[in-house]
Amino acid sequence: MSRRRRRTPAALVRARPEPAFEISLDGRPLPALPGQSLAAALWAAGVLSWRRTRGSGRPRGAFCGIGSCYDCLATVNGTPNQRACLIPARPGDAVTTQEGHGHAGLAV
Amino acid sequence: MPVSPSDTRGTVHDLAVIGAGPAGLAAAVTAAELGLTVALLDAAPRPGGQFYRQPAPGLGAARPRALHHSWGAFTRRAARLAAQRAAGRVHHLAEHHVWAVTRATADPEHWTVHAVTGPDGAHGPAPELTARHVLLATGAYERQLPFPGWTLPGVVGAAGAQAMLKAGLVLPGRRIVVAGSGPLLLAVAGSLAAAGARVPVVAEAGDYGAYARSPRALAAQPRKLVEAAGHAATLARHGVRLRSRSAVTAVHGTDRVEAVTLTRLDHDWRPLPGTGVRIPCDALAVGHGLVPQLEPATGLGCATRRTPDGGHALVVDGRQRTTVGGIWAAGETCGVAGAELAFIEGELAARSIAGRGPVGALRRRRDRLRRFALAMAAVHAPRPGWSDWLRTDTEVCRCEEVTAGRIQDAVTGLGARDGRTVKLLTRAGMGWCQGRMCGTAVTHLAGDPAPAPTRRPLACPIVLDHLADG
Known part of the structure; x- marks a missing residue:
């Protein structure tokens, strides 16, 4: 077995993060680190999509990563159309896959 | 005497700087050190802009410089900013998304800056802020061109992948192809590989051979040569191949990326x-x-003005003044040229606003770097044949899911000749991103030879109530 430590983003910058906490995606618990955006926490868990488009229902996730493209919209704690790449993850955040414009469950 | 960052009502600042990237940061600290009162507004929680994005404190990064070039140039100015904030000469208004700048109603010589607050701009309007001068240091965003499969999860912006890595210490996958055009791709591939991703290839659509044919622009910029050599060494160390005149022309997979097709270009x-x-x-x-x-x-x-890569940039004079009195600009918004020039232009603008020289040496360095950027933009400028990558079912507008076929119908069947008409007929460019992702493609497909810069009355989407209040 190789003695070389695996290269990771955290190893590259010698990160010693504060303890992880839990968020959820569609009820599934996932870990998040303090300061990570929701999108970053989802990427870290191998999740790349958390929205389905209005027209053809295709999956989407973070694309531009800086808040310009709005592809990463998610429903967070019941509020739709939140940019997951900008919003910091907080303990207990419930992310739900956003279907279309995100208002389907609100009877509006 | 330190002043609360939110307490800006009733104060007329000498200068409001919009954007805390290299240009805005340099301008804010220089102006404050020359005695001006400065408000520095920025959408991010920490200064640095996209170039110097850094991990949140909770991630405990002991060595953030491993993800950056010229890190010291940033930390020195960040320390000066901290000193000026402590002295009460700079109000740093973080997580402020500026949506408009208007002439102040009380005094038409002054400007009012309108912003919404919070990480996503959802925390409501900030108190209105008034200033004698406004410096626009709003930076840049990434140009995208569509191709079959580019909306599949796992396809991410190169700058986006870099931003997510720098801020969140995450990667979108383990085996990542880097493609497109422009020198940024080399930096992105180097970072991804250093952070543990396998990068099988960097595909550059432009021709790197063109640099060898214009040695004068390169020879005038030895620091740029060193930087390029640094990227090349990083890529070689990680076994990354660079393929010039090649592009990803299709992405394969059903719900996420499984493979790409790499094709040689003429x-x-x-x-x-x-x-x-x-x-x-x-x-x-x-x-x-x-x-x-x-x-x-x-x-x-x-x-x-039009830029050599077909885009638009602000016209500024030798002192970074725009054509509107009292409005100044610095950095990428005056033409994409990198962080080194942004620092210089920010400082030049601040010295000009404060009326304190000398600015001659700064201006000469600025002009040299601008010439280099022009040469570089010409090498990597999108060439018209890219639209041959499209199929009729390729989505061009990601927000409104408008395909190349529907845009073609609007052009050939309904006579659309410019991006605006295509938008009205198809909704391409009408969604959340306001055409930032598809704008280049749509104007090209419309056959518009000289598209006007897109005008967006609101710089970012805001809640109607805030508009009524503003």
């Missing part, structure tokens, strides 16, 4: 038949250079 970026190679990967980082962020400048009536 001089005009048309795919050469029979040269496609399938490369397995689980992510693609793609981008075609950067586009200056022109809001809120165009809303103020600031004049723009």
